[in-house]
Amino acid sequence: MNKESPSSATIVAVATGPAAGGVGIVRLSGPLALRAAKSVIEKPVDSPAPRTAVMAAFTDANGAVVDYGLCIYFPAPHSYTGEDVVELHAHGAPRLLALLVSRLATVPGVRLAEAGEFTRRAYMNGRIDLARAEAVADLVAADSLLGLQAAAAQLNGALSRRVESVRAALLALHTDLEAALNFPEEADDAEGDVATRINGVLAPVRELAASVQQGALARRGAKVVLFGPVNAGKSTLFNAWAGDERALVDAEPGTTRDALEAQLEWDGLKVTLVDTAGLRDSPGRLEQRGIERTQAALAQADAVVLLVPPGSHDEELARWRSQVTGKPLLEVRSKADLANAPGLAVSALTGVGVESLKQRVRELLTLGVAAAVTVSSLRHQEALGRALTALERALTASRSSTLEVVAGEVGLASAALGEVVGADVSTELLDAIFEKFCIGK
Secondary structure, three states, X not given: OXXXXXXXXXXXXXXXXXXXXXXXXXXXXXXOHHHHHHOOEEOOOOOOOOOOOEEEEEEOOOOOEEEEEEEEEEOOOOOOOOOXXXXXXXXXXXXXXXXXXXXXXXXXXXXXXXXXHHHHHHHHOOOOOHHHHHHHHHHHHOOOHHHXXXXXXXXXXXXXXXXXXXXXXXXXXXXXXXXXXXOOOOOOOOOOOHHHHHHHHHHHHHHHHHOHHHHHHHHHOEEEEEEOEOOOOHHHHHHHHHOOOOOOOOOOOOOOOOOEEEEEEEOOEEEEEEEOOOEOOOOOHHHHHHHHHHHHHHHHOOEEEEEEOOOXXXXXXXXXXXXXXXXXXXXXXXXOOOOOOOOOEOEOOXXXXXXXXXXXXXXXXXXXXXXXXXXXXXXXXXXXXXXXXXXXXXXXXXXXXXXXXXXXXXXXHHHHHHHHHOOOOXXXXXXXXXXXXXXXX
């Protein structure tokens, strides 16, 4: 495991958000955490009981009391970072917290924490693996229920356990292959079950790779674009889903001349709903600009709902469909209150089919049933892709090549999976990961 040694410095930062609140927390981690904390407490307890909240009066540089709160001491190694940690719980006044941090940072051997440094130390000291460390940032940034659940599952080790299980099987196979190559006279038919063992790990790696779409949508949300001809009822449906008269609705064609957006949450999924300008053969100059924005929205969509009004002809349908390439497309007959329509139909005006259409869109996004373990990080996705490619090459080689080739590919797959949990990563990669964290996390 290529881990750098944790710094011997004690670090300090505000661990709560920058806005004013009822409680604010100043966190210290390192060998001088307790000594430094005592420097800002009036009459500190010499040996506070571990993990016990102790009343404390916090002081300024002149010794004047500026607030009353709690001091909690977490001795190493049973702390978040694996080092001595002290948390000072004060009132959540940003100026007060800044005062305490600035005083603590003047203690020799104490410095301000860098972005993500507390979590980085937790990783470096073996308290959490890299996948779980990354989940901390995702949990803090989660702005939907599904995003929160995905981050919580990863923080709880769901992805790590799955990856480590597969990696353990690969390491065992790699060890057996290397033994067969180095001591062929002692190997017990190492070639006999290689393909079977590779297939045994291929399945879970494929499942993880297939969960990328769900994981990405849970993390960042989905963009759903309403699309179709002018006067198809797109804006009426947009307003019905948004729960507000956000878009102008009129019988005159071409009312929508820009792409309007609404931020929604559908059963835990963050959704950016986009109402677009309708398509027609002879638009005005301003309407043409709206159509160009429609095409840009389609290029960024995770799912497209094509609203087809009554009386639409097959050649028109073909033209509208041709505008959507490489995107999940759901074709819906609109204005069902005016005419009976075959297939999936909706009337945003009366509400008929509005909720069922929402569920169909979720299914179109492959979110009908949540996966037990999902992959939401591009870094994890790339590593799993390399592992999957190496395993497929190893399977092919097991049938037509030498054990040296098979062993090499299995080793590559194992190393790629190890990157997910941080078994072998560079300092540069760690810097790139943790610099995205907040200060104090």
